[in-house]
Structure formats: structure tokens, C-alpha cells
Amino acid sequence: MDSRSWWVLEPDPPEHGLPDDLRARDRFGGRDCGWVAQMRPFVRHFTRPGQCVFDPFCGFATTLLAAALEGRQACGIEIDADRAALARERLRRHGVDAPIAVGSLPDTAPPRAIDLCLTNVPYFGCRWPQDDTQGAAAAGQLYLERDYAAYLERLRDIFHGVRAALPDGGFCIAMVENVVIDQRMLPLAWDLGRLLGGLFVAHEERLLCYPREAVALPAATTRGDRSHEYALIFQKARETICIASTQAELQAIEQAGFAFELYGSFARWLQRGDADSPRLPADADLLLPDDEARFNQLLHWLHERHYQLSLWGEPILPPVRLQQLRAHWYLRAQRRDRLGRLVRLDLCLASQAAEYLRGQPDSAR
Structure with missing residues (x-):
């Protein structure tokens, strides 16, 4: 070839x-x-x-x-x-x-x-x-x-x-x-x-x-x-996100008044810093309150910022029922800018994540 x-x-x-x-x-x-x-x-x-x-x-x-x-x-x-x-x-x-x-x-x-x-x-x-x-x-x-x-x-x-x-x-x-x-x-x-x-x-x-x-x-x-x-x-490869762009988007979400808790690989990467963690994270995981109205307000806000929203690869638009989100575990929001920089946010309910973590060994938490 x-x-x-x-x-x-x-x-x-x-x-x-x-x-x-x-x-x-x-x-x-x-x-x-x-x-x-x-x-x-x-x-x-x-x-x-x-x-x-x-x-x-x-x-x-x-x-x-x-x-x-x-x-x-x-x-x-x-x-x-x-x-x-x-x-x-x-x-x-x-x-x-x-x-x-x-x-x-x-x-x-x-x-x-x-x-x-x-x-x-x-x-x-x-x-x-x-x-x-x-x-x-x-x-x-x-x-x-x-x-x-x-x-x-x-x-x-x-x-x-x-x-x-x-x-x-x-x-x-x-x-x-x-x-x-x-x-x-x-x-x-x-x-x-x-x-x-x-x-x-x-x-x-x-x-x-x-x-x-x-x-x-x-x-x-x-x-x-x-x-x-x-x-x-x-x-089948691991696609990494842009750290600076993701941090800027998370700050914008906070400034817009949306509460969330950061967890997973992106949170650990921020704690350790790039000197000890050369492998960049593939997404940022956000835990959100079990509030359907507020969750959909966030989805509308992300949609207005031209994020693509999907459930397991299937495009979706707000509103989303929390029951539907629980069935899929997380909703993905991602955006790529004109320079190819990727921001990928995985949105999960805090109660569901807690239920999942209770069944995991301490080493996996």
C-alpha cells in the first residue's frame, strides 16, 4: 500500500x-x-x-x-x-x-x-x-x-x-x-x-x-x-484529551453555577502532575447531583457551547430522564476545536457512582 x-x-x-x-x-x-x-x-x-x-x-x-x-x-x-x-x-x-x-x-x-x-x-x-x-x-x-x-x-x-x-x-x-x-x-x-x-x-x-x-x-x-x-x-487506541482546554471548560462550568465533583483518571492526573504521569487521561469524569432539572440545564448549556452529547455512541439531545442515564451509567459530552484539541466529559450521577464503588475493592477506588 x-x-x-x-x-x-x-x-x-x-x-x-x-x-x-x-x-x-x-x-x-x-x-x-x-x-x-x-x-x-x-x-x-x-x-x-x-x-x-x-x-x-x-x-x-x-x-x-x-x-x-x-x-x-x-x-x-x-x-x-x-x-x-x-x-x-x-x-x-x-x-x-x-x-x-x-x-x-x-x-x-x-x-x-x-x-x-x-x-x-x-x-x-x-x-x-x-x-x-x-x-x-x-x-x-x-x-x-x-x-x-x-x-x-x-x-x-x-x-x-x-x-x-x-x-x-x-x-x-x-x-x-x-x-x-x-x-x-x-x-x-x-x-x-x-x-x-x-x-x-x-x-x-x-x-x-x-x-x-x-x-x-x-x-x-x-x-x-x-x-x-x-x-x-x-x-482501537486510547485518544487523549487536551488538559488545558479541559481545565478551562471545567472552570466555565463552575462559573456558570453547576455543581460537580471531579473523579477518575483526570482527577488523579491533576493530583500527581504530568511529571509523574506521562500518560494523559482520555476524559474527565464528573459526578453530578441527582437533580433531573438541574442536570438538563447543564446539558442545554453544553449543547449551546456545541458539545456533542451521546449515550454509548448514540447522539442525544436534552432533555434526558435520569432513569435513562442510569441505564447507560454515563452521558458523554465532547467538543473538538479547530486546532484538533479535544474536550471529553463523562457525566455520571453521584449516587450511582457511589453504588458502583461500594462493590469495588479499595484498590480500584
Whole structure:
């Protein structure tokens, strides 16, 4: 891989494509089978020989085959049992031993320890053939999600599972494009980027282009041939906040008349100082009184200062019920300025934090 932000993909040689007999046995005709050539540069660049590449949407094991061709281990999860069987057969024909579990994250764990997640997400609105005999598999099939919000929620749950499985420093790379349904574009690539940004640190993107012959369009026609995909590159890494900006914001909160108690890693960092604590904190934890009206006044104040508010990565606007906050433990408010300086505040109720700490050993307090 080089520094180019885009490149044109070369089609797979026949020996790496999905065999015709396997394609014929797939009830979707294998129309959503990706290219091995699409995955190989990312396998080479983001793993070392012997490390394990994981695909949570395994499909026909294209990513797993790409990993094996580059001398890596591989494993995957596929929700459709029939496709998992076709994928295993495809790998056997190449002499590849890569386990494929049937199910879906987060309920089904990766079959082995992983070093890289590399995947092409199932697209919303894909006309997957419904089959009542599939039972549980159909119930979790992303192709069958009836509305876009539910689809994104399922993606969030799955990539939460990816984050839990990845080691610190491991990369999560997702191939995705915006989709057009009923002449309207749904910004799937950008929504997925926002979703992953709540779980990982965003690094870069690559634009992957497929060679297709151009066709002239009538005037004012907008529809393109969708001959490109984004490769969104994220990493499981610890993102640190700007100390000076965070201190200034905490002072502003106090001056605005909001009571809070500072605790956690940021409080400890301030007590010790940077000489003894070179590792900067990732957030500032604030304990707040159990006062719903006052809590929402603070949220409105933060919203007016252009903070992004979220509960476990899901954007939210005030007012927020304290019962809802208790169910999520904390609400995150963060803001990044034009110089890239990050302020991230995690807001928690003092009573709930006390309940949690009572169950912890003294060393953890």
C-alpha cells in the first residue's frame, strides 16, 4: 500500500473468484461476493505474517482467502449457515484452514484471537430472498432489516463486539459505500464512519474504484454507477484529551453555577502532575447531583457551547430522564476545536457512582 488516497482495483484472476458451482448454490446468486484483490493490500499493510484477520460478515470467505494468500491466519462469523458451508468449501479447495462460526456478534465470539478486523458490511436495502425456514438466521440477517435506524443499531452492536475482541492498537477497516434506494441516497458510509468514530480512533480512508464503462446520462439525471467504495480505517487506541482546554471548560462550568465533583483518571492526573504521569487521561469524569432539572440545564448549556452529547455512541439531545442515564451509567459530552484539541466529559450521577464503588475493592477506588 502506498500513500495514494484512491486506486482502481484489478479484477480477481479466475482462480481466486467464487467458483460457478458454489455461486449457483447460493440463493442470492453470489451477487454480493467481494474481490480478493480488494482485501489483500490491507492484509499486507496492517498485519504481520502469522497474525489473524477476522471478518464479522464472512459471506463467501473472500477476506479469509485474501488473508491466507498473504500468509496470515484467518477466521470469520457468518449468520447464514448455508453461506458458511459454501465459504468453508471454497477455502478447502484452496487448502485453507480458517474457522467460520455461524451466528453474529456480539452473541457469537470470533473462533480465535484476532489482530485485524477487515470486512465489507452488508448493505441496507439489499433484496435478500426471504425464507421462513431460516428461522433464527433470518431474524438477525442485516439484509432483512426493515428500517435504516434498526440497521444502524445492529451495526453498532456488532462493531461493539469487534472492539471487545480486538487487542489494543488493532485496526478495524470497513468497506462501505453510500446507497441509493428509491432514487434517494442514504449516507451509509458517513453514518458508519460516525458510528465507528464512537468506538475507535479514526485515521484515514481509501477510495476503491471498480473499472466500469461509463454511460451517458440525460440532462439533470443524478444517478451514478456506484463504482466505488470507501475503506474506512479505524484503530482501537486510547485518544487523549487536551488538559488545558479541559481545565478551562471545567472552570466555565463552575462559573456558570453547576455543581460537580471531579473523579477518575483526570482527577488523579491533576493530583500527581504530568511529571509523574506521562500518560494523559482520555476524559474527565464528573459526578453530578441527582437533580433531573438541574442536570438538563447543564446539558442545554453544553449543547449551546456545541458539545456533542451521546449515550454509548448514540447522539442525544436534552432533555434526558435520569432513569435513562442510569441505564447507560454515563452521558458523554465532547467538543473538538479547530486546532484538533479535544474536550471529553463523562457525566455520571453521584449516587450511582457511589453504588458502583461500594462493590469495588479499595484498590480500584
